[in-house]
Amino acid sequence: RIKDKGSNTYSLYAPAMNMKGIERLQLENGLRHALERDEFVLYYQPRINIETGQIIGMEALLRWKHPELGLVPPGAFIPIAEETGLIVPIGDWVLRTALRQNKAWQDAGYPHMTVAVNLSPRQFMRQGLVETVAREVRETGLHPSDLELEITESMTMHDVDYTIGLLEEMSKMGVQISIDDFGTGYSSLSYLKHFPISTLKIDQSFVRGLVGDPYHAAIVTTVIHLAQNLRLKVVAEGVETEEQFRYLRDHRCDELQGFLFSRPVPAEEFEELLRGNVMYEVS
Ligand code: C2E
Ligand code: MG
Ligand code: MG
Ligand code: MG
Numbered sequence: 384r385i386k387d388k389g390s391n392t393y394s395l396y397a398p399a400m401n402m403k404g405i406e407r408l409q410l411e412n413g414l415r416h417a418l419e420r421d422e423f424v425l426y427y428q429p430r431i432n433i434e435t436g437q438i439i440g441m442e443a444l445l446r447w448k449h450p451e452l453g454l455v456p457p458g459a460f461i462p463i464a465e466e467t468g469l470i471v472p473i474g475d476w477v478l479r480t481a482l483r484q485n486k487a488w489q490d491a492g493y494p495h496m497t498v499a500v501n502l503s504p505r506q507f508m509r510q511g512l513v514e515t516v517a518r519e520v521r522e523t524g525l526h527p528s529d530l531e532l533e534i535t536e537s538m539t540m541h542d543v544d545y546t547i548g549l550l551e552e553m554s555k556m557g558v559q560i561s562i563d564d565f566g567t568g569y570s571s572l573s574y575l576k577h578f579p580i581s582t583l584k585i586d587q588s589f590v591r592g593l594v595g596d597p598y599h600a601a602i603v604t605t606v607i608h609l610a611q612n613l614r615l616k617v618v619a620e621g622v623e624t625e626e627q628f629r630y631l632r633d634h635r636c637d638e639l640q641g642f643l644f645s646r647p648v649p650a651e652e653f654e655e656l657l658r659g660n661v662m663y664e665v666s
Pocket of ligand 1: 428443444445456457458461474477501502503533563564587620621622623640641642643647
């Protein structure tokens with residue numbers, strides 16, 4: 384959609400559109416071979432217990448090492464993978480890789496952690512998701528509760544009966560479920576109560592506005608209270624400043640994730656964080 388923002392917008396916009404079209408084609412073609420060419424890599428971002436400052440888990444975040452374009456962020460290719468259906472085999476690779484990495488860290492003697500893996504709408508609706516997750520967990524030899532699947536509100540509301548059935552099977556298996564980007568999508572609070580989920584992740588847009596914007600602060604506090612009342616864990620995403628950290632600690636958020644502690648990093652770098660283990664001293 385072309386927006387008329389100023390007199391020279393049009394002439395700048397037209398070549399950019401062509402570039403976008405070419406880039407999109409280049410990405411789509413490359414994506415078809417990226418798995419077999421071993422071009423994907425997982426980065427890990429620590430999740431931290433707010434009371435102890437300890438790393439208690441990590442989110443696996445996908446990166447694509449494109450031979451010409453370099454490291455491509457998920458925002459640039461997950462939507463294409465989703466549209467083309469390639470997300471299903473890619474998602475299976477993410478799940479298997481994240482589980483194996485978590486097992487490797489356990490075997491190396493680090494404390495047990497939960498690895499969180501993002502699911503896209505297509506992965507959530509695919510046939511055989513429960514069986515795939517069950518098989519991968521079993522084959523890695525991890526405890527099912529060492530895996531958490533991140534879904535979004537809109538996915539849960541698309542077909543509520545399906546969602547309840549699926550989440551109940553996951554829950555029976557012992558796999559944890561969290562609602563990612565909570566507060567940005569549409570979900571019904573009355574359903575939320577019936578979904579067997581373990582965690583709410585407050586979207587980073589609210590955390591960003593936390594200090595200085597009463598509206599965002601109110602949303603964050605409300606989500607924390609909601610989680611407490613529903614007996615759910617609550618995680619703040621995108622924590623970047625000391626002020627945000629203090630606010631979240633004062634309001635009894637459970638866990639933190641954000642650049643203030645660490646960006647998502649490759650496995651070797653994450654292991655260095657694990658050796659240090661405590662991300663901040665408790666005062
Ligand atoms: P998400 O699941 O909400 O992941 C959090 C995003 O916030 C990550 O971006 C992370 O790098 C970024 N982030 C974390 N802390 C901070 C902070 O303090 N400040 C700022 N500005 N950003 C922060 P990333 O890695 O680019 O991922 C973007 C989205 O792509 C993810 O959002 C998720 O929806 C999707 N995604 C990533 N990996 C996968 C995957 O393996 N499968 C699927 N289906 N989606 C994925
Ligand atoms: Mg996520
Ligand atoms: Mg997300
Ligand atoms: Mg998120």
